[in-house]
Amino acid sequence: MSKAVSASAVSEDEIEQIITLAKEANLLELSIREEEAYVRVVLLPKAEDSRNAPDGANRASEQMEVTASLAAQYLPQHPFRPNGRVKVGQSVRKGDPVGYLLSGPLLTPLLAPCNGRIADLRVEPNRQVDYGTAILSISHEE
Secondary structure, eight states: OOOOOOGGGSOHHHHHHHHHHHHHTTOSEEEEEETTEEEEEEOOOGGGGGGGSOTTOOGGGOEEEEEOSSSEEEESSOTTOTTOOOOTTOEEOTTOEEEEEEETTEEEEEEOSSSEEEEEEOSOTTOEEOTTOEEEEEEEOO
């Protein structure tokens, strides 16, 4: 069954309903493919939502994992930037690239989910990783 839907035909309520259903099913990612359309909803892990922690919560001691979003080869730096490798103790800002996943010709950046310091590197460079594999962890700092 294929149905063409314009962006204006999907209401905010319908999008919220899809997100609620994905959360209730504990999904981190939901993909829908049709012949001429592709929709992907990615939900951030609950740990990402530390900004909603109660006042006085010790956020500095929290660690967030960066996980593989697909099965691929883990590269600690961009192939054309050999000096860009992250190291334990290095300070990173939310959105900074902290590694890459190479799957065929596709190079997908791994981005820091928060400001902080690299706490642990869990995967050796150039290793094949599966979806959801913890690559590294970041000690959250504000």
